[in-house]
Each structure stands twice: as C-alpha cells, then as structure tokens.
Amino acid sequence: MSVIRLALADDQALVRSGLRALLADFAEVEVSLEAEDGESLLAKLQQQPVDVILSDIRMPGVGGLEVLRRLRAAGNATPLILLTTFDEDDLALQAAEAGAQGFLLKDASPEDLLEAIQRAAAGETLLAPVATDPVRARYAYRDQSPPSDTFNEREVSILRLLAGGYSNKEIARSIHLSEGTVKNYVSEILDKLGTRDRTRAVLKAITLRII
Structure with a gap:
C-alpha cells in the first residue's frame, strides 16, 4: 500500500507538532508539507500536490473553510478534513456543502486520526448531508x-x-x-x-x- 501524502495546516505550532508526532507512529502516512495559515497552504499546494489535506477550520486571514472553497472553485478535489475545537450550529453543513470530506476534533485519538485520513484518501466522505x-x-x-x-x-x-x-x-x-x-x-x-x-x-x- 502506498504512503498517503498529507498536508497539515494550523496556525498553532504546538498543534502542528503534536499532530505530526502522532502521525509519525504510522507508516501509512507522511506529512509532506505544513502551513501556518490558509494563504501559505494554498501556495504550497500549488508546488507540491498531496493526497489528503488536514486543515484547521479557524486560522488568521484565510481559514480552512475558505481554503476549501478556493480549492474546489479551482477544480482541486484533494480530500480535505477540517480540524476543529468549535461547537457551532451550522458548521457541519457549511463544510459539507463546500466539499469537505469531514471533521476531526483536535483531541482525536491517534486511531481516529489515521482512520479519517485513510478513509478520505480512499475517496470516502466522512460526513455529508444527503441531497434531498x-x-x-x-x-x-x-x-x-x-x-x-x-x-x-x-x-x-x-x-x-x-x-x-x-x-x-x-x-x-x-x-x-x-x-x-x-x-x-x-x-x-x-x-x-x-x-x-x-x-x-x-x-x-x-x-x-x-x-
């Protein structure tokens, strides 16, 4: 099985290092690039495509939802999972409608983290409202x-x-x-x-x- 190339974006260096450390235990995933905000993430993705993007939903300037919208508008369908600690009424729908593959809490277990990345890489949508x-x-x-x-x-x-x-x-x-x-x-x-x-x-x- 090929290694999943991952882009990791979060404005908190401590969160990025923590997630990177968790993922280092899994041979199936490789963190190919990191970014501290949405603009940086978008620029780096143009130079280095990845298999899955793991992005904080809230970052200074361009956040995860805006990154998602810009990628989809540009025809980039790279699976994107949003990292969040927030509890907002319509966040799941906003993200699903923009084309996100799912949500992940920042305190997710390593096993949940790996499963979410693998499922997204396989083309699964972890969470989406049905077309009615x-x-x-x-x-x-x-x-x-x-x-x-x-x-x-x-x-x-x-x-x-x-x-x-x-x-x-x-x-x-x-x-x-x-x-x-x-x-x-x-x-x-x-x-x-x-x-x-x-x-x-x-x-x-x-x-x-x-x-």
Whole structure:
C-alpha cells in the first residue's frame, strides 16, 4: 500500500507538532508539507500536490473553510478534513456543502486520526448531508400537516445528517455533542413532526421542505 501524502495546516505550532508526532507512529502516512495559515497552504499546494489535506477550520486571514472553497472553485478535489475545537450550529453543513470530506476534533485519538485520513484518501466522505431533491421528486410523505413548532439551525443540521443515514453516535462526534444530547434532539424533532421514527421524520421533513 502506498504512503498517503498529507498536508497539515494550523496556525498553532504546538498543534502542528503534536499532530505530526502522532502521525509519525504510522507508516501509512507522511506529512509532506505544513502551513501556518490558509494563504501559505494554498501556495504550497500549488508546488507540491498531496493526497489528503488536514486543515484547521479557524486560522488568521484565510481559514480552512475558505481554503476549501478556493480549492474546489479551482477544480482541486484533494480530500480535505477540517480540524476543529468549535461547537457551532451550522458548521457541519457549511463544510459539507463546500466539499469537505469531514471533521476531526483536535483531541482525536491517534486511531481516529489515521482512520479519517485513510478513509478520505480512499475517496470516502466522512460526513455529508444527503441531497434531498431526488427524494422529494419521487416521494411525498402522506402526512403533510405542519410541524408543531419551528426548527432551529441545529435541529435542521441534525435532520440533514439523519437523512444521510448517520447514527446518533456519528452525529454526536461530528458536531461535538454527547450522544445523549443528540438523542434528545432527535426525540424533539420527532415530536415536532409528529412522526414515530427517524425514517418517517426525514421523509416528512423533505416533503415539507424543512431540509
């Protein structure tokens, strides 16, 4: 198996050195280039292509999301995983819609780090909302009564991830909540939609254009 060439970008030298040290234990990955901000990362990538990019989502100037958008706009499809310590309602959706392959917490275990990189290198998307238009075009949920209450951004994000087939555990890890908290959100979503299970909730949410 060929070695995965990795680009590592974070404005904190300590974080970069820590991640590099973790990855040094794995023969499957080689850190080919490092950058302290998005502009530097973009410039270096032009000179040295890699297999996977691991970038902090928040850096001075150009952050990870903007790097992602610029790469995709330029036709560069190199898999990109965003590093984050932040808990924001719509961060997962913003990143997925911009073309990210997934999220990784900075305190992820070495095994999770390696798995995420390997899966991204293999072309897998670790986290992405489902495309709802084809479902809406083919299927209308029979109960089209309005929900009992409005949905906030976090609930819509979780609904989109449910539509993508993600488990409570996967959703919890991706948006940095406990699994129990996600379970509570899902219960609240079901109550608002008046549905008995996740599948019915997703189909009704798609039909009503909530997602």
